[in-house]
Amino acid sequence: MDAHAIKARVSGRVQGVWYRRSTQERARQSGVTGYAINLADGRVEVLLCGAREDVEAVAAWLWQGPPNAEVTSVETEEIALAEGEAPDDFITG
Template sequence: MSALGFKAWVHGRVQGVGFRYSTQAEAKRLGVQGYARNLDDGSVEVLAWGEAEPVEALIAWLKAGGPRSARVDKVLVEPYQPAQPPRDFTTG
């Protein structure tokens, strides 16, 4: 298995609209591990870890706007190699 990891910071109206839980559902559907968590600046940080195709699909979903209740203004993405690979997708 060749795992790929990214961290993404999603900006816009992404807190208080079910964004983290929708991201978790999409990640689980795709088989991606990681997390989605709110940051103090109003953005959401997403760690996506797994096989390249599903991870890239989750990043594309984030860039496309995520759930209908959200408004995504921008998504910043950078490669990330976690010290300990996640085993599930959590919200926090």
């Protein structure tokens, strides 16, 4: 399978609603590594790395998020990672 990486910036009510932790759980269940961090402007930035189909499934889930989230926008971009640059786990910051 292809190694695939997407960086997403998620807008809406996504801070203070367990969005990062829920994203971490979903990613780990799918075998996807990366991170989810709060940005100063109220968005959450997410890096997803793994098999293309798994990354795309988690990226699609970002529109839903946990029950208390209200996602209004998910901006994604494919990124190229050098060999060995992908994280070994999914972390939240």
